[in-house]
Amino acid sequence: MAGIGLGLGIVGVAIALGMIGMAAMQGMARQPEAIGKLQTAMLIAMAFVELVFLLTAFVLAGTFTQIR
Amino acid sequence: MLDALNVSRMLIAATETSGGKGGHHFYSFEGLMVYTGLTLAIVIGVLSLARNGITPRYFTNWFTQRLEQLYLFIENLCVGIVGSHGRHYVPLVCSIWLIIFFANLVGLFFPYTPSMDLSFNLALAFIAVGYVQWEGMRANGVGGHFIHFSGPKLGVALIPISIMIFMIEIISEVMKNVSLSVRLYGNIFGGHEATDAMNALGAKMISLGNGQYLGVPFGAFLLPIKLLTCLVQALVFCLLFCVYLSLVTHHDEDHGSDGDHAPAHA
Incomplete structure (x- = not known):
């Protein structure tokens, strides 16, 4: 059951990462001179999205196994 | 040659105290210390190699030129995010970058690395967030630093809202430690686990007969993407460190506009 939950979490995080990458790519294609700033903002946003999954995988999964 | 083999065998044996339950190894404190020492030795070695090439006119050493590029990159990062006074923070950010990057690189060649351990990452995060508090107190004063947590000035009638914002900000400030350390730990440890799983997949690929494989x-094949992860995680740690620094030190000139810094408070 926890495996299914983790899989669902991965789906959401993957969609979110793809959307961030897509938006950054579009911005970079429209304004190549702003690539530096866009990359910084993209990496920050990706870090926060990734953290959601890492917290789920390492903190919540541990809690589930303790409860069960 | 034999010595190098013995040393590497000792390094591997230093961490594996006991094969625990579920196939996971539990790593010893001494192993962590050995690998931290190895990482520091690599960092100090690279820096001393680079120091040889410093001449008043131009840098002749290959290492010196590359490290100069790294310095310029970190300086660009600090000045771009923190602002004009960001050059002050370059030494700390650059040291943290070097330590995280070389700790991650050690993980590519050895079965263990300091950044695969939550305690090492938590120590780095404590250093980063503690330094952010110190800089905030230096920039705004001790009282100003804590008043800064309570959001914009809302007036006397909305003091309960300000108290709630204050508590939420304190929680988010504590969670910065967790977020910095768990991100690094999860990425490096997860990459290691993925490599182990792929190796287990190919463990019985070719049969030699008589029960041997x-x-x-x-x-x-995961090494290239792990190398990319090494670079990106070191960069992300330094990037977030700079963002946190810019949040507490940016309010010297414009004290009214707190609202547009909200995204980095996660």
């Missing part, structure tokens, strides 16, 4: 190290 020739393994195919599929995990080696």
